[in-house]
Amino acid sequence: MNFFEFIFQDWHVNKGNAKGRIILLFFRMANFCSTRKIYYYLGFIYLLFYKILVEWFFSTEIPWNVKIGKNLSLFHGQALVISNQVVIGHNCTLRQSTTIGNKQLANGGYSSSPVIGNYVDIGSNVCIIGPVTINDQVLIGSGAIVVKDVPPHSTVTGNPGVARPRKDINPDTL
Ligand SMILES: CC(=O)SCCNC(=O)CCNC(=O)[C@H](O)C(C)(C)COP(=O)(O)OP(=O)(O)OC[C@H]1O[C@@H](n2cnc3c(N)ncnc32)[C@H](O)[C@@H]1OP(=O)(O)O
């Protein structure tokens, strides 16, 4: 993927969503710099600009080095906080007031962070915390608190989140 393909990899899935497009364009530029050593040094001023603009002004914390697959949809985005150890697959959706991160352990250290598969649609006001794996094609309902692994093709709702098979996917077709 060349530089322009890289930075515009989320553009078309955010059609009609100018804010999502802008935040993700800035994110991909920072992500490009942070994952290539030479650009990391050359682009350091840009990385600072990204952090201040996106975190302080858009109130969206997507760390510049987090691993996120292509075609990320970002709706609204405010109060979205993602830890830099999180891994998110391709064709996922994120919304507002959502936290995806680790938890502190009894020994004072921190757990690992969530690993999220492909085609995962995360509703508003969701927390996904700790060493959990969210498999492919999962819907996470608004307000869910997810602290356990989620099998593929599930819908998760509630606190603590409970997974059940997605009603819009026929298991016979999988
Ligand atoms: C400004 C904006 O618009 S921002 C966008 C905000 N919207 C979102 O974030 C959408 C997130 N999507 C949801 O929360 C959806 O309700 C989904 C994906 C969880 C489920 O959708 P559907 O599969 O259509 O489920 P449906 O509406 O038929 O409800 C199924 C059951 O789950 C319950 N349920 C649905 N959503 C939730 C939820 N977020 N939390 C708890 N329970 C829920 C319903 O009450 C129903 O329970 P019942 O079977 O006991 O009657």
Ligand SMILES: N[C@@H](CO)C(=O)O
């Ligand atoms: N309704 C769109 C945008 O608000 C969503 O699903 O997030």
